[in-house]
Amino acid sequence: MDWDKLRIFHAVADAGSLTHAGDTLHLSQSAVSRQIRALEEALNTTLFHRHARGLILTEQGELLFDATKSMNKRLETASARIRDSEEEVFGDLRVTTTTGFGTLWLAPRLPKLFEAYPDLKIDLMLEERVLDLPMREADVAIRMKEPSQADLIRKRLMSVRMRLYASPSYLETNGTPDSLPDLSDHRLVCQSLNSIQVAAGATLVQHLLTCEIQHLFTVNNYFGVLQGVLNNIGIGVLPDYVIEDFPDLVRVLPDLESGEVPVFLAYPEELRQSKRIAAFRDFVQEEIFAHRRKIRETLPQ
The missing domain is CATH 1.10.10.10 (Winged helix-like DNA-binding domain superfamily/Winged helix DNA-binding domain)
Known part of the structure; x- marks a missing residue:
């Protein structure tokens, strides 16, 4: 043929x-x-x-x-492996992750990666749908649960928890709730229960909705929730990693949070030797280590 x-x-x-x-x-x-x-x-x-x-x-x-x-x-797999140089990092790298993590955590940090590897081209695919890595729908994924697909190299990066946050302006105008029932006097900003999201986040929202909340604003991803919080719409359910880049947000009801959400990086076994993936993996890990160091430095001695 x-x-x-x-x-x-x-x-x-x-x-x-x-x-x-x-x-x-x-x-x-x-x-x-x-x-x-x-x-x-x-x-x-x-x-x-x-x-x-x-x-x-x-x-x-x-x-x-x-x-x-x-x-x-x-x-494509063969071409990618052939293009990977012994010492250089260049070419296309298709990265998939969720809309929230991709927009709020990963994208703001990518300038550092491009500064180190200017010839690296990243195609960032933000989807809640889990792409098929063995079938090369993407080269590397950051997922909010451990991947179940076979033939993947996976590494746990960190854990995330969903918490309640509000802007100082919102709290100054509307007051700060002291207990869970007090949320009924506020607008809750969160992901819709019908949208694709981590189970821990959905469980926390379901729990909050039992408080007879009269005012609700729902969005289908955490980027939208953050915009609602920053624009003083209400108290939002957000992943804790947003605080590093938005330190002015105030945590509300600090004893309330979701269960732990594991974050994994994964890529196909056949790309084990890829210099591009190694560079991206090491960059993400270093950014997470820097985040942890910053948290430790701010803790009271």
């Missing part, structure tokens, strides 16, 4: 359009169309249904697309 035709077929199936695939491949629409027709003739089958809205794979086309996706993942 002609590898070049398979490459073009994969691009068309992925884009759902001859024109978009041609733009990606730097080929004319007619050239792409000829290659698809030639592949269909060689296989003696129809790979696409042609519609005004674009191209839809036939059953035979779906089978072939599954095969080319697997091939493409393997080629």
Whole structure:
């Protein structure tokens, strides 16, 4: 089977359009169309249904697309390993983590990584959905639970707890609750129970909602919750790591917090020797160590 035709077929199936695939491949629409027709003739089958809205794979086309996706993942893995130099860190690194952790903790620290490795290119994918690392949907993940997928190298980075925080301005205007029942006089800012979140966070919110809270503002990620708190909307349920970058926030009801949430870094076994992943892993660990040192320094002696 002609590898070049398979490459073009994969691009068309992925884009759902001859024109978009041609733009990606730097080929004319007619050239792409000829290659698809030639592949269909060689296989003696129809790979696409042609519609005004674009191209839809036939059953035979779906089978072939599954095969080319697997091939493409393997080629990406091989290419990544080949590109990894013995001494240099460069090239693309696809990192996935949750929206909250990615926006509130990781992204603000990335300038340090780019300063050390200016040729490193990071594609940060913020999703609550767990991406499939062995199938190379991403190269490395930071997750709020231990990964269950096989063939992954995993390392526990730290633990997180969800706590209550408010801005000084909000508390000055609305008062500071002294007990759990006092929350009924305030607006609670939290993730919706219908949104994807760590179980410990959902459990804490469920507990708080038993306090007959009359005013509620829900968002589907912690970045939105933080914006609500910073803009004096109410008292927010936030992960404790936000305090390092927002030290003016005031912890409310300090005896109240969620259960422990473990944070893991994971990547495929086949990328064990990757210099890019090693650089990213070491950077994240050093940032966490620096965070712990700062906490110890602020504790009373």
